[in-house]
Amino acid sequence: MLPGGGSFYAGAAHPFVAFEHLLALLALGLLVGKLGERQIGLAALALLSGLLAGALSQTQFAISGSTALLGLALIFGVTLAAVPPIPAGVFIAVSALAGGLVGADTDVLATGDAPLTTRALAATGLMIGAQIIMLNAAALSRIMVQRGWGIVPRVAGSWIGAIAVLLLTLAVTGVTGAPSGAMP
Amino acid sequence: MAHSSKTILALTVTAMTVAAMAASPAAAHTGGTVGSWTSGFLHPISGIDHVVAMVAVGLWGGILRAPAIWVLPVVFPMVMAFGGALGIAGVPLPGVETGIAVSGIVLGLMVLFAVRTQLWVAGVLVAVFAIFHCHAHGAELPGSANPLAYAAGFVIATGLLHLIGIAVGQLYAMPRGQYVVRGAGAAIALVGAAFLTGIA
Numbered sequence: 615m616l617p618g619g620g621s622f623y624a625g626a627a628h629p630f631v632a633f634e635h636l637l638a639l640l641a642l643g644l645l646v647g648k649l650g651e652r653q654i655g656l657a658a659l660a661l662l663s664g665l666l667a668g669a670l671s672q673t674q675f676a677i678s679g680s681t682a683l684l685g686l687a688l689i690f691g692v693t694l695a696a697v698p699p700i701p702a703g704v705f706i707a708v709s710a711l712a713g714g715l716v717g718a719d720t721d722v723l724a725t726g727d728a729p730l731t732t733r734a735l736a737a738t739g740l741m742i743g744a745q746i747i748m749l750n751a752a753a754l755s756r757i758m759v760q761r762g763w764g765i766v767p768r769v770a771g772s773w774i775g776a777i778a779v780l781l782l783t784l785a786v787t788g789v790t791g792a793p794s795g796a797m798p
Numbered sequence: 799m800a801h802s803s804k805t806i807l808a809l810t811v812t813a814m815t816v817a818a819m820a821a822s823p824a825a826a827h828t829g830g831t832v833g834s835w836t837s838g839f840l841h842p843i844s845g846i847d848h849v850v851a852m853v854a855v856g857l858w859g860g861i862l863r864a865p866a867i868w869v870l871p872v873v874f875p876m877v878m879a880f881g882g883a884l885g886i887a888g889v890p891l892p893g894v895e896t897g898i899a900v901s902g903i904v905l906g907l908m909v910l911f912a913v914r915t916q917l918w919v920a921g922v923l924v925a926v927f928a929i930f931h932c933h934a935h936g937a938e939l940p941g942s943a944n945p946l947a948y949a950a951g952f953v954i955a956t957g958l959l960h961l962i963g964i965a966v967g968q969l970y971a972m973p974r975g976q977y978v979v980r981g982a983g984a985a986i987a988l989v990g991a992a993f994l995t996g997i998a
Contacts, residue, residue: 633947634946637946695873695876765872769868769871769872769957771872772871772873772875773875773954773957775875775876776876776882776949777879777953779876779882780879780883780936780939780953781949783882783883783886783887783936784939787886787887787888
């Protein structure tokens with residue numbers, strides 16, 4: 615929990631300050647923005663479901679999804695850049711997966727002395743924060759595509775994929791360095 | 799919208815973006831993430847040899863026009879990341895500085911002589927040079943306080959340099975603009991030669 619912040623704010627801010635989460639959610643939003651409005655809504659619901667499931671999983675055991683989220687960010691980024699035709703159902707499924715990993719990697723419902731209300735507020739904040747990132751990115755992507763600037767999300771996807779490659783290499787090779795992720 | 803207006807808009811947006819990104823943020827937290835972001839962002843633009851080559855990629859894309867003008871800045875970051883991964887993993891790449899200098903010469907000449915090649919040829923050439931350029935960036939990534947911020951910084955800075963090149967490359971469509979673009983290519987080649995010969 616962020617010192618000085620309420621549990622709701624801590625949960626809502628977490629996806630913004632945990633860069634692996636931010637990267638994956640931004641890329642997911644840019645991808646989902648290429649879908650129709652109904653499919654975007656379904657993807658948002660899937661993300662929500664995944665977030666809840668992932669957050670609840672913290673009550674049983676801690677899962678580190680940081681590396682997996684970087685992998686997802688890489689896949690999303692490459693998909694964005696390459697623009698292959700992908701069924702909407704796939705987007706919805708990966709939204710749920712991304713949500714699950716974000717929720718599992720966010721220590722909002724871990725076992726401890728915090729009362730249930732605190733954990734519930736944190737989880738609610740997390741779901742709202744993640745949706746804000748995903749839906750805003752989706753909206754921007756959709757606007758860009760509709761105005762003939764479809765190259766912008768593709769370039770952004772390339773950048774996200776490149777960042778993810780570098781950080782995955784760092785994680786996989788185990789090269790000593792400061793831990794990535796949340797701001798100090 | 800007239801073509802000249804599009805060019806002006808492209809240049810203005812690019813310049814503002816670069817200025818905004820380069821401006822020191824009034825951040826409450828110093829060091830750590832902000833410091834790493836700044837270090838990463840400044841790394842590609844602190845060396846003129848890096849800068850001219852990245853801009854040349856965009857300029858050449860402007861000469862090659864669609865689809866190269868957009869394929870190159872989409873593909874380049876990913877290939878660049880591969881070179882960076884080699885640097886992170888400590889895989890030695892012989893002649894990195896020479897490769898960077900040669901990239902300036904070759905890409906500058908491509909722009910100067912307005913060489914039009916097939917897309918795959920341009921892509922391979924740019925990809926090879928991208929590996930050299932990013933190997934140096936990647937080698938410093940593990941030592942940063944926040945590797946993700948550092949990586950984001952130098953990837954975005956490199957991308958913005960491409961965008962500047964693309965924006966200027968739009969001038970190639972104009973009769974007099976061709977002289978500007980090709981003149982920039984000549985200057986880039988000279989910079990590359992200066993680094994290769996040790997003058998710079």
